Amino acid sequence: xxxxxxxxxxxxxxxxxxxxxxGKNAVALDHINLSIKEGSFVAVLGHNGSGKSTLAKHMNxxxxxxxxxxxxxxxxxxxxxxxxxxxxxxxxxxxxPDNQMVANVVEEDVAFGPENLGIDPNExxxxxxxxxxxxxxxxxxxxxxxxxxxxQKQRIAIAGIIAMxxxxxxxxxxxxxLDPMGREEVxxxxxxxxxxxxxxxxxxxxxxKETIDADRxxxxxxxxxxxxxxxCEVFKNVRELKEVGLDVPDTTELIFQLNEEGFNLPLEALTxxxxxxxxxxxxx
Amino acid sequence: MLKDxxxxxxxxxxxxxxxxxxxxxxxxxxEYIVLLFVARDYFSYGLLFAxxxxxxxxxxxxxxxxxxxxxxxxxxxxxxxLLNLFxxxxxxxxxxxxxxxxxxxxxNAFLMVIRIMMLIAGTFLLTYTTSPIDLTDGLEKLLxxxxxxxxxxxxxxxxxxxxxxxxxxxxxxxxxxxSAQKARGADFETGSIIQRAKALLPLxxxxxxxxxxxxxxxxxxxxxRCYHGGQGRTKMKQLILRPQDYLTLALGVLLAAGTVMLxxxxx
Ligand SMILES: Nc1ncnc2c1ncn2[C@@H]1O[C@H](COP(=O)(O)OP(=O)(O)O)[C@@H](O)[C@H]1O
Ligand SMILES: [Mg+2]
Numbered sequence: 001x002x003x004x005x006x007x008x009x010x011x012x013x014x015x016x017x018x019x020x021x022x023g024k025n026a027v028a029l030d031h032i033n034l035s036i037k038e039g040s041f042v043a044v045l046g047h048n049g050s051g052k053s054t055l056a057k058h059m060n061x062x063x064x065x066x067x068x069x070x071x072x073x074x075x076x077x078x079x080x081x082x083x084x085x086x087x088x089x090x091x092x093x094x095x096x097p098d099n100q101m102v103a104n105v106v107e108e109d110v111a112f113g114p115e116n117l118g119i120d121p122n123e124x125x126x127x128x129x130x131x132x133x134x135x136x137x138x139x140x141x142x143x144x145x146x147x148x149x150x151x152q153k154q155r156i157a158i159a160g161i162i163a164m165x166x167x168x169x170x171x172x173x174x175x176x177x178l179d180p181m182g183r184e185e186v187x188x189x190x191x192x193x194x195x196x197x198x199x200x201x202x203x204x205x206x207x208x209k210e211t212i213d214a215d216r217x218x219x220x221x222x223x224x225x226x227x228x229x230x231x232c233e234v235f236k237n238v239r240e241l242k243e244v245g246l247d248v249p250d251t252t253e254l255i256f257q258l259n260e261e262g263f264n265l266p267l268e269a270l271t272x273x274x275x276x277x278x279x280x281x282x283x284x
Numbered sequence: 285m286l287k288d289x290x291x292x293x294x295x296x297x298x299x300x301x302x303x304x305x306x307x308x309x310x311x312x313x314x315e316y317i318v319l320l321f322v323a324r325d326y327f328s329y330g331l332l333f334a335x336x337x338x339x340x341x342x343x344x345x346x347x348x349x350x351x352x353x354x355x356x357x358x359x360x361x362x363x364x365x366l367l368n369l370f371x372x373x374x375x376x377x378x379x380x381x382x383x384x385x386x387x388x389x390x391x392n393a394f395l396m397v398i399r400i401m402m403l404i405a406g407t408f409l410l411t412y413t414t415s416p417i418d419l420t421d422g423l424e425k426l427l428x429x430x431x432x433x434x435x436x437x438x439x440x441x442x443x444x445x446x447x448x449x450x451x452x453x454x455x456x457x458x459x460x461x462x463s464a465q466k467a468r469g470a471d472f473e474t475g476s477i478i479q480r481a482k483a484l485l486p487l488x489x490x491x492x493x494x495x496x497x498x499x500x501x502x503x504x505x506x507x508x509r510c511y512h513g514g515q516g517r518t519k520m521k522q523l524i525l526r527p528q529d530y531l532t533l534a535l536g537v538l539l540a541a542g543t544v545m546l547x548x549x550x551x
Binding site: 057060062084087088091092094096098099100101102103104105107108111112113114115116117118119120121124125128144146160161164 | 415416417445446448449452453456497498501502504505506507508509510511512516517518519520521522
């Protein structure tokens with residue numbers, strides 16, 4: 001088995017089916033092949049039920065492959081003895097911030113992961129303070145989480161993961177229940193962790209906007225990966241994306257419409273500034 | 285409305301009592317409860333009452349909060365008082381119809397009411413001055429020896445702290461569902477008890493469904509954070525017995541000795 005060490009996650013021919021209440025098999029993942037480079041920021045888009053959460057849960061051995069293999073930093077997730085180490089290396093943040101908090105004091109919650117790993121109390125204290133500073137929640141360390149905003153709670157959940165010193169964080173629609181401000185807080189926090197600490201990020205979302213700054217964008221449909229590439233490349237295929245039932249960013253949509261009308265604008269202009277200057281260049 | 289519940293609530297503070305190790309406070313509370321049942325007469329009760337006054341004063345918990353906490357058990361107190369008042373044999377003081385109040389009855393009723401109120405005040409003071417996490421940590425540490433007999437001590441304390449963690453969340457959710465049902469014309473406040481109980485059903489069903497979903501998600505989140513039971517687990521906050529804990533425990537020994545002695549003398 002050849003494993004490239006720069007791949008933090010390597011998935012080979014992964015298939016998975018849930019058993020439904022009628023006893024039938026519902027295929028959720030259909031022969032997925034995927035490698036994720038250490039230090040990269042990967043966004044995953046896809047409709048409800050396209051298999052994003054199922055894929056995510058395979059990345060830290062919450063679910064085990066029915067067919068194929070999943071390797072985390074070279075470790076086979078189906079090896080029971082490696083499960084704890086795999087989960088330490090790949091942390092996971094979920095959609096509902098309330099349902100992933102175990103303690104009613106912020107710092108106690110952040111300490112939960114390191115405590116499970118059996119780390120020395122003084123070292124836990126250091127890591128908890130560090131993690132809370134990194135997400136900008138240090139002043140709230142003695143607060144009760146249920147009194148904080150959604151964005152703050154998600155940042156605490158992220159702190160709880162980075163206190164385990166993982167190499168990768170998988171976030172399953174972390175912004176779906178947040179207001180625009182909370183979304184912005186969470187997204188900029190994970191970008192910073194990716195840039196400054198080199199932590200690999202896998203961000204599952206269905207907000208197009210949040211994928212623009214990713215290094216790589218995957219689009220899922222019916223348990224398969226139907227598009228894979230740099231966001232500006234993926235969004236160029238406006239028609240195909242619409243067939244998958246996904247929207248494209250407003251900027252791409254605008255340029256797409258203009259091009260339909262006979263203009264010749266670059267579809268890879270994703271940010272508002274790029275888009276504006278592209279249009280400006282054509283007009284002047 | 286549901287947010288007014290103060291039972292088992294914690295009032296943060298930084299007093300001598302707040303800073304005591306939770307184990308010390310648990311032991312002292314338990315001892316105090318036992319001594320309340322050992323106490324016989326005015327002197328032994330008086331000693332325990334003096335102790336209660338002392339810890340209330342030191343903890344700086346306002347008297348009003350403690351008295352408010354007693355409201356739910358007011359009926360119980362009144363009932364106990366009446367029963368003791370009328371059914372204790374002794375020298376009749378006043379009598380009317382079939383009822384007879386004796387001198388012993390008055391004394392018993394008085395001491396019983398005092399006992400219940402002191403019991404409630406003492407236990408409330410424990411939860412008022414100790415955070416839930418400290419409380420469960422202390423309990424786990426105290427019960428640690430039972431692990432040798434395969435008692436699920438860690439699991440119990442984990443369950444307790446998670447239950448405490450989710451109380452505010454579930455209360456908030458109940459409020460939300462109630463408002464939603466009210467907006468659709470549900471009536472929780474009027475009608476007979478049976479009617480009101482029936483009105484609660486459409487409240488409980490969504491609450492239970494959501495609680496199970498939460499439990500499911502929480503379990504996955506805990507596993508994702510490497511939770512695998514109590515084995516090999518450490519704690520960020522270590523419980524340490526400091527000089528003030530030993531001092532308090534020594535005071536506890538004196539209190540016990542004093543109360544038992546007075547009780548034996550029948551005082
Ligand atoms: N616990 C489950 N039991 C049965 N089917 C499930 C379960 N979870 C997900 N599925 C099904 O698997 C498919 C993929 O779901 P999921 O991975 O949650 O998609 P996504 O996260 O993209 O919305 C869906 O068709 C969904 O109905
Ligand atoms: Mg999902």
